[in-house]
Amino acid sequence: MQAGRGFSKRNLMSNSILSASPWPWYVAGPCIAATMFFLLWLGRRLGISSSTQVICSIAGAGAKWDYFKIDWKNQLWQIVFVVGLMAGGLFVSEVIPGSVSPQISPDTVADVEALGLTANEGIAPKEIFSWEGLLTIQGFIIIVLGGFLTGFGARWAGGCTSGHMISGMSELQLPSLVSSVCFLVGGAVSSNFILPMLFLK
């Protein structure tokens, strides 16, 4: 694709920072803050894990547990928002040209390959994130147990990274700082100790 002068969609994509891979932090960070503020302006709040509560409520879990007896009709915006997330993902994979595999640090490549996983091929290692991977013990633990922990933990803590790290810390809420620190501690433990335990026997 020849990058040229003049305004056209192709040139916008290839000449601008939008074609950088990844978008630099000083573009992405303000975009995230802007989304957070836009939602506040709309009278709502950025906090994506609460969508799981809304989904369970719509599915009827309120019949059994109080936690899901919420006015979900007033929370439909969250469903629309996560559908938007999915549409955004679809847009990136289908419309924006030239999405490349993340060029991660060579040290990370080495660490990943030391676990016997493929590095630098797509977004996540196929050994785990595939139907075949799901049927391995490691893949099952990572996806099913790991996913369970994330859903459970986010609701227990009252928010995930968007709710606590972005919204909560922007609101200067101390509980969000505590949650955020614990997110990072938990992640550092599982990334540096549990993953190797799973793959190096």
Place this chain on the structure above:
Amino acid sequence: MKNLIPFFFAGAFFGIVLSKAEITSWYRIQEMFHFQSVHVFAVMLSAVPIGILAIKLSNKFGIKDISAAPIHIKPKVGGYRQRVFGGLLFGLGWGLHGACPGPMYTLLGQGMMIYGVLLLSALAGTLAYGAWRHRLPH
């Protein structure tokens, strides 16, 4: 119903940003937790000072939201044990599969169906929390 449309575009924009910043990538999350790059930290933490400033300025200048109410923050209630225990469990999962809820939906939208299994597992965790919360410390 049409007053829901802005939320779709907010979500789409957010999903695009997460994807293009590569926050959705398991590799980037491992890189972050191995402290081998500041990229993901910088993305998340640069949003915070801007967010703080935006909220402070909107309060100072009396900027209202679309229902003409001042932009208000609901102080979080409840104890610290829920933040610590819940936070650690969230983090343990996050370090394993590299996806917070936002990337889960975004990657599912990109056609990576295995993230649907991840999402279903997170929903199961949400159900379990709803069922067990009265027995958990908060």
